[in-house]
Structures are given as C-alpha cells and as structure tokens.
Amino acid sequence: xxxxxxxxxxxxxxxxxxxxxxxxxxxxxxxxxxxxxxxxxxxxxxxxxxxxxxxxxxxxxxxxxxxxxxxxxxxxxxxxxxxxxxxxxxxxxxxxxxxxxxxxxxxxxxxxxxxxxxxxxxxxxxxxxxxxxxxxxxxxxxxxxxxxxxxxxxxxxxxxxxxxxxxxxxxxxxxxxxxxxxxxxxxxxxxxxxxxxxxxxxxxxxx
Amino acid sequence: xxxxxxxxxxxxxxxxxxxxxxxxxxxxxxxxxxxxxxxxxxxxxxxxxxxxxxxxxxxxxxxxxxxxxxxxxxxxxxxxxxxxxxxxxxxxxxxxxxxxxxxxxxxxxxxxxxxxxxxxxxxxxxxxxxxxxxxxxxxxxxxxxxxxxxxxxxxxxxxxxxxxxxxxxxxxxxxxxxxxxxxxxxxxxxxxxxxxxxxxxxxxxxxxxxxxx
Numbered sequence: 001x002x003x004x005x006x007x008x009x010x011x012x013x014x015x016x017x018x019x020x021x022x023x024x025x026x027x028x029x030x031x032x033x034x035x036x037x038x039x040x041x042x043x044x045x046x047x048x049x050x051x052x053x054x055x056x057x058x059x060x061x062x063x064x065x066x067x068x069x070x071x072x073x074x075x076x077x078x079x080x081x082x083x084x085x086x087x088x089x090x091x092x093x094x095x096x097x098x099x100x101x102x103x104x105x106x107x108x109x110x111x112x113x114x115x116x117x118x119x120x121x122x123x124x125x126x127x128x129x130x131x132x133x134x135x136x137x138x139x140x141x142x143x144x145x146x147x148x149x150x151x152x153x154x155x156x157x158x159x160x161x162x163x164x165x166x167x168x169x170x171x172x173x174x175x176x177x178x179x180x181x182x183x184x185x186x187x188x189x190x191x192x193x194x195x196x197x198x199x200x201x202x203x204x205x206x207x
Numbered sequence: 208x209x210x211x212x213x214x215x216x217x218x219x220x221x222x223x224x225x226x227x228x229x230x231x232x233x234x235x236x237x238x239x240x241x242x243x244x245x246x247x248x249x250x251x252x253x254x255x256x257x258x259x260x261x262x263x264x265x266x267x268x269x270x271x272x273x274x275x276x277x278x279x280x281x282x283x284x285x286x287x288x289x290x291x292x293x294x295x296x297x298x299x300x301x302x303x304x305x306x307x308x309x310x311x312x313x314x315x316x317x318x319x320x321x322x323x324x325x326x327x328x329x330x331x332x333x334x335x336x337x338x339x340x341x342x343x344x345x346x347x348x349x350x351x352x353x354x355x356x357x358x359x360x361x362x363x364x365x366x367x368x369x370x371x372x373x374x375x376x377x378x379x380x381x382x383x384x385x386x387x388x389x390x391x392x393x394x395x396x397x398x399x400x401x402x403x404x405x406x407x408x409x410x411x412x413x414x415x416x417x418x419x420x
Contacts, residue, residue, distance in 0.1 A: 037223035046214045077213055082420065084217045086360040087224045089290045102291035106362045110419075145208040163219050164212045170219045188220035200420065 023052065024097045031096045035087065045096075046080065052097070053079055053104045055135040060108055074144050079107045081196040110200070148195040156191040159184060229359055233286040236355055237278065237378060240348035244382040248344060252386040266390035269309065273399060274380025276305040281374035285352060288367040289359025296366045302373060306400055313396035331389035334398050340386075341402035342409075344379035345372075349410065356418045368414025372407035379406075 027048055034042035057079070058072040083103050090099050149157060155177070162173040174184035261267050280302040287295040317325055331337075352371040361367040380399050389395075 034221070035224045035226060037221075039218050039221050042221045043214065043218045046217060050210060050214065073210060077208070077210055080210070080213055080217065082360070086291070086420075088226055088228055089360045090224075090226055091287070091290050091293055092226055094290070094293055098292035099290070100292075102362050103360065106291065106360075145213065149208065160216060164208070164216055185220045185222060188216060189222075192216065192220065 020097060023048070024095050028096050031090070032092060035090070035092070049083075049097075049100050050076060050080060051135055053100060056101065056104060057108060058135060064112060075104075075108055075111045077145050078111065078196070078199050079104045081192060081199065082107055085193060085196055144199060145195065148198040151198050152191050152194055156187050156194075159187055160191055163188065229289055229355075230286055232355055232358070233282055233352075236351045237282050237348060237374065240351045240375075241378045241381060244344050244347050244379060245385060247347070248382045248385050252340075254385050255388050258385065261390075264390070266392065266395065267384060269312075269392070270384035270387065270395055270399070271381050273305050273309055273395065274377045274384065276377075277302045277403065278374045278377025278381070281370045281377060285356075285367060285370040285374055288363060288370060289356060289361050291360050291362045296363070296370075299366075299370060299373070309392065309396045309400075313393040316392045325393070328391045328393040329397055331391055331394040333387070333389055334394065337383070337387060337389070337394075337398040338402055338405075340383050341376055341379045341399065342406050344382055345375035345402075345406045348375040348378045349406065353414065353417060356414065357420075359418075360420055361414075361418050364415030364418045365411045367418060368410035368412070369407050370410075371414060372410025373403055375410070376403035376406040 027045060030041050030048075031045045034045050054072060054076050057075050058067075058069065061067065061072050061075070083100060086103065090096065149160070152160070159173055159177055162176060163170060170184050170188070171181050174181045177184065179187070255261060281299065284295055284299045287293045287298075317328060320328060349371060352375060356367050356371065359367075380403070
C-alpha cells in the first residue's frame, strides 16, 4: 500500500485514486451549496455520494464474506440517514468525501458488530475507499427501512408516502394533510430521525 | 423502500444547515460550565483566605493558566472529534506543552531546594484534597460535554471521552485555583496532572457507551 502511494503512476489504482480527488473537487461546492439551503444541489450530492458509497460498502462487505447486494443496500440506507442527520457535523474546510466515508465506515462496523461479525479484518487504512469504484445501480434493500416506517406515527407515515410514492412536492403533501410546508418538513425530518433511531436500536437481531 | 425514495425524502425535508453550531455550543458550554463550577467552588469551599493578595502571584496564575491552556487544547480536539473524517486526535499532544513546562519548572524548583524540603514541596498541605476536588468539580463540565457529544457524530468515542475528560479537569483546575491554598510548583506539577489523567481515563471509559449513534 505504501508503495502504491509512493509510485502511484505504476499502478492502475492511480486512475481511481485520482477520480476520488476529482469527485471531491466536484462535490465540495455542490455540498456547500446544499448546506446553504439549495435542495437541488443536495439531491445531486446525495445521488453522487450514494453511488460512491454503494461501491465502497459492497466491496467491504464482500471482504467480510458477505456478497448479497441487498445487505449493502441496507447499510447504504442507514449511512445515508446518518449522513443526513449529521449534516451539521461537516466542517466546511474539510474534504466532504472523507466525511461521508467516515460515516459509512462507522455504520458498516456497527452493522457487522450487530449482526454478530467482528470487524477486525476490515481495512482501516484510508486507501480502502480510494479503491472503491462507484456503483449507480441500486438494488432492493431488505425490509429494514420498511419496518422502521411502520414504527412511525400514522400522520407522518401518510405524509412520507405522499412525498415518496406519489412524487408530490412537500408543499402539495402538506396541503393535502392540512399543515404548513414548514410543519411538513419538520414532520418528515422527525420521521427520518425516528427511522434512524429504530435502525440503530435493532439490537442483535439477525439482519 | 428504495434508496432513491429515501433520497427524495431527505431532499424534500432539507433545510439550510448551520455547520458552526457545534463549535459555538462547545465553547459556550465550556464557559457556562466553568462559571457554574467556579460558583460551586466559592459556595462549597470558599475562596482562599488570602485571595485578594494572592491572585496576582505567579503560582496562582500558573495554576489557572495550566488548567485553561489544557482545557482549550482539549476542547478543540473534542469539538473536531464530533465531526467524522477529521483526524485531529494528535493535536491533543499540544496539551502536553503546558504540562511539560510545569513539570520542568517543578524540577528546577526541586533542584534548588534542599532534599529535606522535597516532600513538603510536592505534597504541600492538601494534596489529597486537590486529588479529590478536581475530579468532583469536573463533573459539571463533564456532563455538559457528554450531552453535547450526543448531538455530534463521534466516530471514536474513546477520543471524544478522553478529550472531554481532559477539558473538564482543566476547567475544574481553573475553578479550584480560587480555593487551593498550596502554591508550590512541584505540588502543582504532581496532583493536577494526576487528577486530569484520572478524569480523562474515566471519560475514555464512559463516553463510548453513551455517544453511539
């Protein structure tokens, strides 16, 4: 690994490693715009980072002897929830890809520990995520998030269904539910919080 | 639920985010906890009797400066340990600078004193009181930082706890310097760092249980 770092040009990884730097230069301004309140930029960021993290998680899970895509998708969703709820922990002067990968790694280790697999053989080095290629084709997750949804209050669930399934804007969904747009945003936010909490409290139940 | 749906939901409820809040909250919490702790010291133990004349003397100022400088370094590390991907743990070594200065000063003091006085210089009158009081007065900042840590995303709970422990003990040192009647530098260089290490170790043990997210 050290040798790769010292003589990168002799190794094919260079292209991918560079593409992480490229991703960083592309994503940082997009994420900063998102933090300033730009929802479209946020969507762009989430699409790009989830492809990257999907590749990373699939590779790491495969190394831990688990190659089912649905499991990677579960951890990805948990990671995205955590990332969303931890936006305020991002330091604008630091690389956004390192921030996102640190969250993914934390959730991955947590997932492996919870499902009875120790994470001792996971590479801790930073190169691990540099080598992961992005994967854009999402696969079906297992039912984890669905179960988390069931634990939400009826009103929140209906709001979420409207936005998620019927593609309604928050304003429309809020209107239909008889609440203000801000209240609807807060309700969805609380719902996401509750779902994240549900997922991290599953205990040792086999995933 | 598809990942795309989840992304839609997150985008829909997205709002402007304040990334500086955690930093401000850390400093505010530290200042508030310091004020409360200083108040507690004054109420429970009272200021040292000669406070009016002693507070400008070098040993008293050194005590407060030691606590404050260590706390500032540790609070900086604590704050960044709540942000994933920032690897600032090594900056904690900066806290060793004031400690090393004090230890060097203490050794110089001992070297100049006759060996018969060494024990008096190190143990002073109330070494045990110092050793007990600093961890006790560290409770208030410790709890404040623990609550704060739960609002962040610490990926290394032990580092967060360790730095929170050092910071709490540093703040407690500043507060306790209002009361502590022992002014010998060897005393300062022995018991305060020991108390800080104890609280830091406790933090590293306790935090990981409470800051998982």
